[in-house]
Amino acid sequence: MEIVRDPARIRDVIERLRHQSGRPIGFAPTMGALHEGHLSLIRAIREAGTVPVASIFVNPIQFGPGEDFERYPRPFEKDCERLEAAGVACVFAPASFQMYRPDHTVYVVEERITLGLCGSRRPGHFRGVATVVLKLFNLIRPDLAAFGRKDAQQARLIEKMIEDLNLEIRLLICPIVREADGLAMSSRNSYLGPEARRQALCLFEGLKRAQESYARGERRTNRIREIVIEEIGRRSLARLDYVEGVAWHDMQPVRELGPGTLVAAAVWVEQTRLIDNLWISPDGEPIL
Amino acid sequence: MEIVRDPARIRDVIERLRHQSGRPIGFAPTMGALHEGHLSLIRAIREAGTVPVASIFVNPIQFGPGEDFERYPRPFEKDCERLEAAGVACVFAPASFQMYRPDHTVYVVEERITLGLCGSRRPGHFRGVATVVLKLFNLIRPDLAAFGRKDAQQARLIEKMIEDLNLEIRLLICPIVREADGLAMSSRNSYLGPEARRQALCLFEGLKRAQESYARGERRTNRIREIVIEEIGRRSLARLDYVEGVAWHDMQPVRELGPGTLVAAAVWVEQTRLIDNLWISPDGEPIL
Numbered sequence: 001m002e003i004v005r006d007p008a009r010i011r012d013v014i015e016r017l018r019h020q021s022g023r024p025i026g027f028a029p030t031m032g033a034l035h036e037g038h039l040s041l042i043r044a045i046r047e048a049g050t051v052p053v054a055s056i057f058v059n060p061i062q063f064g065p066g067e068d069f070e071r072y073p074r075p076f077e078k079d080c081e082r083l084e085a086a087g088v089a090c091v092f093a094p095a096s097f098q099m100y101r102p103d104h105t106v107y108v109v110e111e112r113i114t115l116g117l118c119g120s121r122r123p124g125h126f127r128g129v130a131t132v133v134l135k136l137f138n139l140i141r142p143d144l145a146a147f148g149r150k151d152a153q154q155a156r157l158i159e160k161m162i163e164d165l166n167l168e169i170r171l172l173i174c175p176i177v178r179e180a181d182g183l184a185m186s187s188r189n190s191y192l193g194p195e196a197r198r199q200a201l202c203l204f205e206g207l208k209r210a211q212e213s214y215a216r217g218e219r220r221t222n223r224i225r226e227i228v229i230e231e232i233g234r235r236s237l238a239r240l241d242y243v244e245g246v247a248w249h250d251m252q253p254v255r256e257l258g259p260g261t262l263v264a265a266a267v268w269v270e271q272t273r274l275i276d277n278l279w280i281s282p283d284g285e286p287i288l
Numbered sequence: 289m290e291i292v293r294d295p296a297r298i299r300d301v302i303e304r305l306r307h308q309s310g311r312p313i314g315f316a317p318t319m320g321a322l323h324e325g326h327l328s329l330i331r332a333i334r335e336a337g338t339v340p341v342a343s344i345f346v347n348p349i350q351f352g353p354g355e356d357f358e359r360y361p362r363p364f365e366k367d368c369e370r371l372e373a374a375g376v377a378c379v380f381a382p383a384s385f386q387m388y389r390p391d392h393t394v395y396v397v398e399e400r401i402t403l404g405l406c407g408s409r410r411p412g413h414f415r416g417v418a419t420v421v422l423k424l425f426n427l428i429r430p431d432l433a434a435f436g437r438k439d440a441q442q443a444r445l446i447e448k449m450i451e452d453l454n455l456e457i458r459l460l461i462c463p464i465v466r467e468a469d470g471l472a473m474s475s476r477n478s479y480l481g482p483e484a485r486r487q488a489l490c491l492f493e494g495l496k497r498a499q500e501s502y503a504r505g506e507r508r509t510n511r512i513r514e515i516v517i518e519e520i521g522r523r524s525l526a527r528l529d530y531v532e533g534v535a536w537h538d539m540q541p542v543r544e545l546g547p548g549t550l551v552a553a554a555v556w557v558e559q560t561r562l563i564d565n566l567w568i569s570p571d572g573e574p575i576l
Contacts, residue, residue, distance in 0.1 A: 007454065011456065101451070101452075103400075103537075103538070104452050105398050105399045105400040105401060105448065105452065106396065106397070106398050106399075106418070106448055106449050106451075106452035106453055107396070107397050107398075107399065108394065108395070108396055108397075108453075109394070109395050109396075109397055110393050110394050110395075111393045111394075111395065112391075112393040113393060130394070131453075134453055135452075135453055135454045138453055138454040138455055138456070139454050160393065160394055161394050163389070163394075164389075164392050164393065164394035164423075165394055165396075165419075165422055165423055165426055166295065166423045166426040166427050167426055168299065168426070249391075250391070
């Protein structure tokens with residue numbers, strides 16, 4: 001597995017991989033601190049018949065002031081071992097100064113999908129995400145890219161950016177991968193102490209109760225929201241950030257849940273912010 | 289010369305041109321209503337050894353409310369004849385609805401270079417320019433692109449977008465092409481009646497006097513600005529929009545002119561807004 005640090009060199013490495021393999025390139029951008037969710041993206045890329053390429057880059061411009069940029073985990077050696085074991089052909093891991101010159105001033109913005117949910121809680125976050133992903137796409141030039149549905153608003157943003165900016169990239173949005181007890185995998189789970197880890201399960205428990213209620217016929221967003229709010233309210237270390245029922249295509253609130261909608265929620269557990277969501281599939285099945 | 293309307297078809301046409309010719313692709317995006325300035329871009333592209341491709345697209349999102357989007361000239365047949373005569377291999381001319389879906393929400397913004405000069409007079413203009421140029425770049429995938437220095441702030445924006453978003457496109461910024469009397473060529477010159485056309489020369493005359501003053505040793509931006517303001521003030525139909533001395537790299541005001549700076553000016557002549565600029569070359573020579 002080749003590790004490339006220099007943006008000026010990555011294109012040549014990828015072109016060589018493309019020609020040597022005779023296969024298209026599949027790309028999974030990550031911030032490292034890899035878990036099974038990330039590795040499921042690599043598997044999806046391989047199963048699509050593309051050569052797996054990953055990036056590890058903790059993107060400073062998607063973190064707000066006071067967020068966890070500095071303390072975000074960076075177990076680089078271990079990440080590389082896991083990617084190599086997963087069959088990744090090349091890891092692109094630039095330094096911040098190689099991705100952003102001091103006079104960087106060009107950004108990608110999205111003006112509807114990213115306004116609510118995490119967008120309203122983390123100003124500038126999705127501008128940072130869209131910008132770095134476009135930069136990575138322009139450097140790697142993948143034929144296919146994989147993102148996780150855990151970050152639903154992000155996944156829809158990338159899908160919309162591909163459409164609106166005429167990128168020729170096939171997008172895979174992969175299922176949420178969970179711990180044995182149901183907690184959605186996240187690099188930020190490592191911030192949780194034992195009691196916080198136990199209480200963090202309220203997010204999954206709330207969404208699971210919402211799923212059950214939906215399966216019994218409940219469609220009213222407000223009623224479903226109350227179920228999640230109640231479940232989170234029963235934990236002393238947890239504080240609701242938001243829970244909303246939104247349409248997938250524009251991430252705007254809906255009064256009733258149905259195919260193509262999701263319940264998205266964020267919770268603070270002590271100092272750690274976690275997100276999760278419940279998706280209503282096109283055939284009406286609720287999927288956590 | 290092939291004329292392609294459908295964004296879904298343009299990539300294949302360009303790839304065929306690339307493989308048939310064995311040469312890289314050179315691209316000149318235009319809004320049509322072509323003049324010698326545009327044709328000089330085509331010549332520059334040919335001289336660089338690339339296959340010339342042009343687009344004709346009057347981009348709605350770079351026009352503000354009350355601007356001239358509706359009446360912008362669209363002599364499509366004549367434009368195509370001129371491009372064919374200039375050796376263009378393919379013209380991409382999509383309709384607006386093919387470039388922007390009703391739910392288009394992703395834009396490219398630049399947060400320094402585009403704040404002053406035309407950017408402060410035309411809110412949203414450069415957002416529209418950057419967005420459409422990136423979309424066209426993603427559809428055409430040129431190796432080289434040519435822009436005119438008459439639109440200096442736009443040219444620098446595109447140069448910056450290429451750098452900041454890691455596009456692999458060589459940029460040619462071509463000299464201003466002028467009418468016999470010195471008026472910078474512009475599609476909007478066609479709006480001018482005979483008397484307005486005569487008075488429009490004040491913009492060039494002001495910059496020419498500024499050039500002469502610089503050549504005699506004047507470096508103070510304020511003094512140079514006064515010269516331009518005075519020249520424009522002597523015409524009854526002309527009204528200064530702005531005149532500024534700025535650095536090329538960030539388009540921010542400078543107190544003294546020198547290599548890498550320019551004097552940029554905009555003037556209203558009756559209902560028509562015209563721009564022009566005087567560039568101080570790296571060796572200190574002022575170039576209109």
